[in-house]
Amino acid sequence: MNLKQFIIGRIKGVGYAFKGAFALILSEPSIQVQAIIGIIMTIAGFVFNITRLEWMIQCMCIGGIMSLEGLNTAIEGIADFIHPEFHEKIGRIKDIAAGAVFITAITASIVGLIIYIPYIVELFS
Numbered sequence: 001m002n003l004k005q006f007i008i009g010r011i012k013g014v015g016y017a018f019k020g021a022f023a024l025i026l027s028e029p030s031i032q033v034q035a036i037i038g039i040i041m042t043i044a045g046f047v048f049n050i051t052r053l054e055w056m057i058q059c060m061c062i063g064g065i066m067s068l069e070g071l072n073t074a075i076e077g078i079a080d081f082i083h084p085e086f087h088e089k090i091g092r093i094k095d096i097a098a099g100a101v102f103i104t105a106i107t108a109s110i111v112g113l114i115i116y117i118p119y120i121v122e123l124f125s
């Protein structure tokens with residue numbers, strides 16, 4: 001593979017990824033909810049003037065949850081495609097994928113509390 005083919009391949013890959021990200025945001029209610037929460041947290045970041053480090057951690061939390069939710073959606077799609085009928089193992093696979101998102105969501109919520117509680121306490125003191 002020469003350099004030109006390599007670069008064209010990478011550019012096409014980015015295009016497919018953009019298409020996938022748009023499809024996720026337009027069609028998946030769970031991603032839409034998380035995107036709205038991400039926007040609210042971004043506004044909160046400006047309102048409370050959080051530090052650069054806090055911005056970085058917050059961005060990683062928002063991006064982490066949304067990308068994991070995307071993977072969960074993909075796993076659900078594969079599961080439904082390969083076995084549309086009810087099956088105990090499909091249920092377990094879907095539960096585990098959803099559990100992974102849940103763990104990240106709980107972690108991000110704790111991070112959010114650690115970042116914002118001191119600002120809120122300061123606001124009312």
Ligand SMILES: Nc1ncnc2c1ncn2[C@@H]1O[C@H](COP(=O)(O)OP(=O)(O)OP(=O)(O)O)[C@@H](O)[C@H]1O
Pocket residue numbers: 030073076083084085086087088090091092094095098
């Ligand atoms: N084919 C199946 N066989 C067994 N259990 C299933 C099956 N499909 C879904 N389930 C059970 O229902 C739960 C919800 O599955 P579903 O595919 O509706 O995901 P969801 O959480 O509603 O996803 P989303 O809201 O992102 O579409 C699963 O976690 C699983 O426990």
